[in-house]
Amino acid sequence: xxxxxxxxxxxxxxxxxxxxxxxxxxxxxxxxxxxxxxxxxxxxxxxxxxxxxxxxxxxxxxxxxxxxxxxxxxxxxxxxxxxxxxxxxxxxxxxxxxxxxxxxxxxxxxxxxxxxxxxxxxxxxxxxxxxxxxxxxxxxxxxxxxxxxxxxxxxxxxxxxxxxxxxxxxxxxxxxxxxxxxxxxxxxxxxxxxxxxxxxxxxxxxxxxxxxxxxxxxxxxxxxxxxxxxxxxxxxxxxxxxxxxxxxxxxxxxxxxxxxxxxxxxxxxxxxxxxxxxxxxxxxxxxxxxxxxxxxxxxxxxxxxxxxxxxxxxxxxxxxxxxxxxxxxxxxxxxxxxxxx
Amino acid sequence: xxxxxxxxxxxxxxxxxxxxxxxxxxxxxxxxxxxxxxxxxxxxxxxxxxxxxxxxxxxxxxxxxxxxxxxxxxxxxxxxxxxxxxxxxxxxxxxxxxxxxxxxxxxxxxxxxxxxxxxxxxxxxxxxxxxxxxxxxxxxxxxxxxxxxxxxxxxxxxxxxxxxxxxxxxxxxxxxxxxxxxxxxxxxxxxxxxxxxxxxxxxxxxxxxxxxxxxxxxxxxxxxxxxxxxxxxxxxxxxxxxxxxxxxxxxxxxxxxxxxxxxxxxxxxxxxxxxxxxxxxxxxxxxxxxxxxxxxxxxxxxxxxxxxxxxxxxxxxxxx
Amino acid sequence: xxxxxxxxxxxxxxxxxxxxxxxxxxxxxxxxxxxxxxxxxxxxxxxxxxxxxxxxxxxxxxxxxxxxxxxxxxxxxxxxxxxxxxxxxxxxxxxxxxxxxxxxxxxxxxxxxxxxxxxxxxxxxxxxxxxxxxxxxxxxxxxxxxxxxxxxxxxxxxxxxxxxxxxxxxxxxxxxxxxxxxxxxxxxxxxxxxxxxxxxxxxxxxxxxxxxxxxxxxxxxxxxxxxxxxxxxxxxxxxxxxxxxxxxxxxxxxxxxxxxxxxxxxxxxxxxxxxx
Numbered sequence: 001x002x003x004x005x006x007x008x009x010x011x012x013x014x015x016x017x018x019x020x021x022x023x024x025x026x027x028x029x030x031x032x033x034x035x036x037x038x039x040x041x042x043x044x045x046x047x048x049x050x051x052x053x054x055x056x057x058x059x060x061x062x063x064x065x066x067x068x069x070x071x072x073x074x075x076x077x078x079x080x081x082x083x084x085x086x087x088x089x090x091x092x093x094x095x096x097x098x099x100x101x102x103x104x105x106x107x108x109x110x111x112x113x114x115x116x117x118x119x120x121x122x123x124x125x126x127x128x129x130x131x132x133x134x135x136x137x138x139x140x141x142x143x144x145x146x147x148x149x150x151x152x153x154x155x156x157x158x159x160x161x162x163x164x165x166x167x168x169x170x171x172x173x174x175x176x177x178x179x180x181x182x183x184x185x186x187x188x189x190x191x192x193x194x195x196x197x198x199x200x201x202x203x204x205x206x207x208x209x210x211x212x213x214x215x216x217x218x219x220x221x222x223x224x225x226x227x228x229x230x231x232x233x234x235x236x237x238x239x240x241x242x243x244x245x246x247x248x249x250x251x252x253x254x255x256x257x258x259x260x261x262x263x264x265x266x267x268x269x270x271x272x273x274x275x276x277x278x279x280x281x282x283x284x285x286x287x288x289x290x291x292x293x294x295x296x297x298x299x300x301x302x303x304x305x306x307x308x309x310x311x312x313x314x315x316x317x318x319x320x321x322x323x324x325x326x327x328x329x330x331x332x333x334x335x336x337x338x339x340x341x
Numbered sequence: 342x343x344x345x346x347x348x349x350x351x352x353x354x355x356x357x358x359x360x361x362x363x364x365x366x367x368x369x370x371x372x373x374x375x376x377x378x379x380x381x382x383x384x385x386x387x388x389x390x391x392x393x394x395x396x397x398x399x400x401x402x403x404x405x406x407x408x409x410x411x412x413x414x415x416x417x418x419x420x421x422x423x424x425x426x427x428x429x430x431x432x433x434x435x436x437x438x439x440x441x442x443x444x445x446x447x448x449x450x451x452x453x454x455x456x457x458x459x460x461x462x463x464x465x466x467x468x469x470x471x472x473x474x475x476x477x478x479x480x481x482x483x484x485x486x487x488x489x490x491x492x493x494x495x496x497x498x499x500x501x502x503x504x505x506x507x508x509x510x511x512x513x514x515x516x517x518x519x520x521x522x523x524x525x526x527x528x529x530x531x532x533x534x535x536x537x538x539x540x541x542x543x544x545x546x547x548x549x550x551x552x553x554x555x556x557x558x559x560x561x562x563x564x565x566x567x568x569x570x571x572x573x574x575x576x577x578x579x580x581x582x583x584x585x586x587x588x589x590x591x592x593x594x595x596x597x598x599x600x601x602x603x604x605x606x607x608x609x610x611x612x613x614x615x616x617x618x619x620x621x622x623x624x625x626x627x628x629x630x631x632x633x634x635x636x637x638x639x640x641x642x643x644x645x646x647x648x649x650x651x652x653x654x655x656x657x658x659x660x661x
Numbered sequence: 662x663x664x665x666x667x668x669x670x671x672x673x674x675x676x677x678x679x680x681x682x683x684x685x686x687x688x689x690x691x692x693x694x695x696x697x698x699x700x701x702x703x704x705x706x707x708x709x710x711x712x713x714x715x716x717x718x719x720x721x722x723x724x725x726x727x728x729x730x731x732x733x734x735x736x737x738x739x740x741x742x743x744x745x746x747x748x749x750x751x752x753x754x755x756x757x758x759x760x761x762x763x764x765x766x767x768x769x770x771x772x773x774x775x776x777x778x779x780x781x782x783x784x785x786x787x788x789x790x791x792x793x794x795x796x797x798x799x800x801x802x803x804x805x806x807x808x809x810x811x812x813x814x815x816x817x818x819x820x821x822x823x824x825x826x827x828x829x830x831x832x833x834x835x836x837x838x839x840x841x842x843x844x845x846x847x848x849x850x851x852x853x854x855x856x857x858x859x860x861x862x863x864x865x866x867x868x869x870x871x872x873x874x875x876x877x878x879x880x881x882x883x884x885x886x887x888x889x890x891x892x893x894x895x896x897x898x899x900x901x902x903x904x905x906x907x908x909x910x911x912x913x914x915x916x917x918x919x920x921x922x923x924x925x926x927x928x929x930x931x932x933x934x935x936x937x
Contacts, residue, residue, distance in 0.1 A: 032546065032549070032550060033616055034550060034615055034616065050463070050464065053614070053615060054552070054615075063552060063582075063583050064582040064583055064584070067665075067667045067668065068667075068668060070713045070714075073713065073754065075668075075713070075756075077665065077668055104907060105907060108905075108906060108920070109905070109906075109920070110666045110905035110906070110907070110920075111666070112666065112667075112905075112907055113664055113665045113666065114665065114667065131463065131464070131465065133464035133465065133466075134373060134459070134462075134464060134465060134466035134467065135373075135466075204482060206466070222934045232379075232381055232404075232407070233378065233379045233380075233381075233404075235556065235559035235560055235612075236559055237554050237555050237556040237558075237559040237560070237612070238552075238553070238554035238555060238556070239554045239556045239612070239614045241554075242552050242553075242554045242614075243614055248907070248909065249908060249909030249910065250902070250903070250907075250908045250909070251581065251902055251908070252667070252716070252717060252902045252903065252908070253580070253581050253582075253716065254711075254713065254714050254715055254716040254717075255580050255582070255714075256713075256714035263713060263714045265667075265711075265713075265716075266582060267667065268581055268582055268583075269552075270902075270908070270909075270910070271554075272909060272910070274555075274572070275572075276572050276574070277900075277910055278899070278900050278910050278911075279900065280898075280899075280900045281718070281739040281740025281741070281742075281743065281900075282739050282740075286899065286913075286935070296912075299914075299934075300909070300912070303915070304912065304914060304915035305915075307914075307915035308915050319614075321372070322459070323614035325399065325556050325559075325560045325608075325611065325612035326378055326379055326399055326560075327371035327372055327376040327377065327378040328378070329371070329372035329376075329378075331372065332372050574740075574741065575740060575741050577741075
């Protein structure tokens with residue numbers, strides 16, 4: 001417990017200043033009726049009391065990223081970030097998702113340098129979820145509102161102050177080297193407050209459902225009629241995929257400025273729910289129906305990803321649950337398969 | 342609404358029993374008290390899963406094309422005013438045959454904008470709700486809030502003139518008369534007062550939130566193109582990025598393509614995960630069409646849609 | 662490959678050849694603008710070719726690593742990128758990423774018989790394989806090539822096939838679907854020809870690439886002949902973007918065609934849930 005520090009919220013500016021001296025800082029910012037991650041330059045801009053509408057993946061895997069630009073046949077590659085990235089105020093679910101994305105982009109024969117150049121040296125500072133929202137189900141995924149996987153530093157909001165705990169060497173290193181942040185030692189009262197906050201958050205979530213056998217169940221569900229039922233109502237839009245912190249499919253597009261020799265090659269998010277995703281130039285499409293596409297999405301998360309990386313590609317952040325226009329609730333989908341299997 | 346639900350279930354059960362329809366598109370309770378989900382009922386035993394209340398926001402018309410297999414018999418559809426108008430528009434546009442559809446009209450008092458309700462409850466799980474006159478009371482594990490219904494209604498419902506479908510085959514309880522004129526809509530009036538550059542700035546601000554998920558398009562009954570222009574790759578009409586110029590073109594072309602067809606059901610706006618105000622632009626275009634061509638979409642299946650008709654008297658001042 | 666695996670390296674178009682009489686197929690010989698960026702590869706691997714402003718598309722390498730100084734690709738004109746490639750002129754520079762994917766298991770073929778069965782323009786990487794085996798001829802026992810097209814003008818690499826016919830260390834069976842005057846070789850579909858001329862499955866490996874319908878009817882023939890699925894290989898095609906197992910579109914079950922393939926044995930494919 002001796003590792004835990006306390007920081008008065010009104011001194012958060014010092015923490016932010018220390019981060020800004022070493023990092024480009026991203027955090028949840030409220031603007032235009034939405035809470036989204038954005039680059040911040042002061043503590044005032046941060047909104048730490050609710051989860052973001054969009055996930056944090058875009059910080060490291062932007063929706064649109066330039067691979068190269070060209071003019072008159074000469075290509076140029078944009079340089080990487082000048083400073084490493086720090087994220088302050090990410091929720092435990094999103095912090096966990098970054099570890100999953102890192103498995104996709106940062107491991108294997110090919111290292112995706114667009115990802116690693118941002119993520120490799122990043123400092124991830126999460127804040128526990130005092131009030132999990134409707135639709136949150138991180139507890140199904142062996143996570144909780146105060147999980148620390150993927151975090152370098154974890155914060156707990158106890159009202160006027162934050163408790164600060166390092167969860168990695170990188171996090172400890174930063175905290176130890178930042179003398180100018182006025183940390184204090186938490187009192188026993190602070191610690192019990194934190195325990196209370198955590199308990200309240202955990203108990204406010206709906207009951208955990210054990211989905212550890214979902215991979216095996218889906219192995220046998222390829223021909224299930226449930227796929228037809230789901231496809232019947234699914235709109236094939238990309239709400240679930242684009243809000244999802246672990247969905248990572250993308251497209252590569254060339255764009256030329258009309259009337260010039262200038263253009264760019266970009267990588268942009270894409271979704272397996274779109275019919276064009278797999279459609280070949282010849283017109284042939286291996287996944288031409290909504291049924292095949294929704295099966296792909298569910299299988300990728302709860303079966304294929306488990307096969308390849310040993311874990312489910314879902315962190316239970318609940319964004320798809322809350323935002324699906326037809327209430328095609330992934331919790332319900334998984335439960336239905338579990339019940340049938 | 343309990344009565345309406347009982348009558349609805351009974352009616353659907355009978356329609357299926359008597360084989361007047363082969364399936365019915367309706368709403369079932371969703372995964373939370375404030376959500377409903379589209380459902381397709383083929384077996385009379387399942388009729389009891391039908392619900393109807395303020396959470397039934399999806400425009401079900403778009404499922405008609407998916408659901409109606411040839412030679413299968415009539416398809417029933419539970420239709421609020423706006424769903425009914427979309428069905429009428431489908432008939433007018435030759436997308437479905439009148440005799441293939443059985444319109445089950447249902448009285449609508451407006452539907453909930455889920456995001457608004459969510460904001461009012463700080464995102465907490467609502468386990469039950471009840472309507473008390475003009476109030477909606479939302480109840481969760483350790484809270485209860487009473488809200489003005491108007492504040493959580495979908496924007497399109499606040500300005501709705503047609504609570505009941507203009508055409509129906511059966512009606513659950515009694516149809517409500519269309520309002521003699523459009524309800525006052527402060528938001529729209531204020532929007533109209535803006536000059537062109539202010540309007541442009543408004544939409545730039547709204548569309549800057551767009552992530553190109555196409556939920557608006559896919560939830561829209563009128564966006565039924567086999568292949569949307571944004572998805573065409575040869576030729577590719579414009580970029581797929583979220584640069585403002587690309588997102589603006591998408592939304593502008595979409596609204597032009599639904600001009601004179603949009604029934605202002607608000608499905609697009611409710612589907613948007615980022616709360617983009619799409620309704621004002623739709624409404625503005627709808628008004629233009631009414632003023633220019635005296636046409637209101639989705640009222641008369643036999644009337645030629647505005648964009649499919651030509652009249653020498655049409656205003657042409659935009660032709661230089 | 663460069664540090665950033667999405668950056669193509671520049672290659673020059675040295676030669677362009679019209680490959681089919683319907684002008685839908687062109688063969689390009691490319692060379693590295695910077696010799697230092699040259700790479701080694703094996704038959705069956707592919708590259709992403711790109712034309713700036715048009716995009717990238719994957720193509721199997723048709724040259725053999727034993728042929729030095731050029732990389733060969735045959736391009737079927739179907740979409741935006743392939744059309745742009747067809748408009749290329751000699752001396753122009755395009756982008757290339759590769760080599761990508763796995764390869765035919767040439768190490769397993771050592772000391773064994775190999776039968777190559779192909780139809781139409783799927784012959785590209787099989788040419789690579791054949792030329793590779795010719796260059797290491799002593800490493801392999803009998804080599805049989807069964808190759809068909811709808812008509813003579815649609816057979817790839819016709820001059821080369823004429824040279825191959827003179828080889829006494831190769832059983833070459835060329836076939837066309839329907840009889841035409843001037844054609845003195847076989848007439849008939851690939852599966853039928855396979856039934857007639859395929860070698861005994863004993864110590865033999867089969868590599869089958871062609872249009873889906875050809876594969877559909879050839880596989881049962883091979884199974885009837887006694888080829889086990891472990892010794893039948895094919896190369897799959899899918900729409901691809903990244904080519905390195907990240908972008909998520911070319912998967913069949915938990916395998917990515919770009920990274921885990923494109924070469925699979927039928928034993929491997931039978932494990933996958935989806936139709937391939």
